[in-house]
Amino acid sequence: MKQFTEKEIEQQMRANHCTRDEAIDILAWDYDIEHGDTEKGAMTAEQKKMVRALTNSGRKSTGTAKRERKVDEDKKFIHDCIRIMFEGMHANGRIEDLTCKNETEVSFRYNGAEYSVKLTKHRAPKN
Numbered sequence: 001m002k003q004f005t006e007k008e009i010e011q012q013m014r015a016n017h018c019t020r021d022e023a024i025d026i027l028a029w030d031y032d033i034e035h036g037d038t039e040k041g042a043m044t045a046e047q048k049k050m051v052r053a054l055t056n057s058g059r060k061s062t063g064t065a066k067r068e069r070k071v072d073e074d075k076k077f078i079h080d081c082i083r084i085m086f087e088g089m090h091a092n093g094r095i096e097d098l099t100c101k102n103e104t105e106v107s108f109r110y111n112g113a114e115y116s117v118k119l120t121k122h123r124a125p126k127n
Helices: 007-014 020-034 043-054 073-091
Strands: 096-101 105-110 113-118
Touching: 007 020, 073 096, 073 105
Parallel strands: none
Antiparallel strands: 096 105, 105 113
């Protein structure tokens, strides 16, 4: 069995509010588990279930809440300009099936073929 220093024992006693013998037992237990004694670290299925329940009991479920998407006003303005141009072409009958997605994409059909224009704002280069 490993010999523990007085400092380690005192720290364990303060941290766990326990007696000297209990602190030595805790230190010995931790030491054995850290150095490969799988018998001491093994838990039954029931113990694992209890630990999981206690670990998760204080947490609030986040569910499937998604954060609100911020709209990039500059990108929206450029997209609106492109959209207005394509809507004019659609009104004149030059393109068909015009659809717009957020401020990112315009899709349409021209002469039987499908096209899409995707607007991408590139990040500033890193210095």
